[in-house]
Amino acid sequence: MNTLSRSCWIASALYLTIGMGLGIYMGIAQDHTLAPAHAHLNLVGGVLLALFGAYYAITSGSGIRRLGVIQVVVANLAVLTLAPGIALAVQGEGEGLAIVGSLLALSSMLLFLTVVATQPRPVPVSA
Numbered sequence: 440m441n442t443l444s445r446s447c448w449i450a451s452a453l454y455l456t457i458g459m460g461l462g463i464y465m466g467i468a469q470d471h472t473l474a475p476a477h478a479h480l481n482l483v484g485g486v487l488l489a490l491f492g493a494y495y496a497i498t499s500g501s502g503i504r505r506l507g508v509i510q511v512v513v514a515n516l517a518v519l520t521l522a523p524g525i526a527l528a529v530q531g532e533g534e535g536l537a538i539v540g541s542l543l544a545l546s547s548m549l550l551f552l553t554v555v556a557t558q559p560r561p562v563p564v565s566a
């Protein structure tokens with residue numbers, strides 16, 4: 440497994456661990472106010488980062504790797520702003536951070552689209 444995909448999988452597992460912790464907290468407290476923050480931490484952080492990690496594990500190429508690093512950094516910045524931003528927004532503390540996180544999430548997906556669409560032919564990584 441290359442460093443880029445490994446970093447995606449580690450980040451994914453970290454986001455899911457924190458997201459599950461928040462889910463358990465919500466269950467115990469019987470307060471589901473933060474459910475949208477929990478949902479996006481698990482989905483945008485846990486699921487999408489795992490998807491990116493899977494893609495970068497099965498493809499190679501230096502061009503892809505360079506743009507991929509930028510894409511993954513932007514995706515992580517998106518998670519780290521979107522989830523807390525949603526938490527603040529649902530508690531009426533302002534929507535600024537959620538907006539920043541949304542735009543970063545969209546940017547990372549456009550970068551991923553560029554990575555996927557511009558690679559002429561996926562090169563399978565040999566065993």
Ligand code: HEM
Pocket residue numbers: 455458459460461462463465466471474475477478481482485486
């Ligand atoms: C320890 C594991 C987890 C616990 C204890 C947990 C707990 C919860 C709780 C209490 C809610 C609020 C439910 C409501 O208000 O109706 C919720 C919502 C949600 N959770 Fe989790 N969760 C866990 C893991 C996950 C994972 C791994 C994902 C996604 C990969 C996920 C996705 C969601 C989503 C999308 C919602 C929003 C559902 C809706 O609003 O209809 N959860 N979770």
Ligand code: HEM
Pocket residue numbers: 474475476478479482483486487540541542544545
């Ligand atoms: C730019 C990124 C995104 C923005 C701005 C965004 C925004 C929102 C908003 C405003 C809601 C309604 C929340 C509420 O009812 O209180 C929502 C719900 C939801 N979103 Fe997203 N979303 C984004 C990305 C995603 C992605 C990538 C996924 C899945 C991989 C996702 C999964 C969900 C789910 C499952 C719900 C329903 C659960 C809930 O209400 O908490 N979202 N989203």
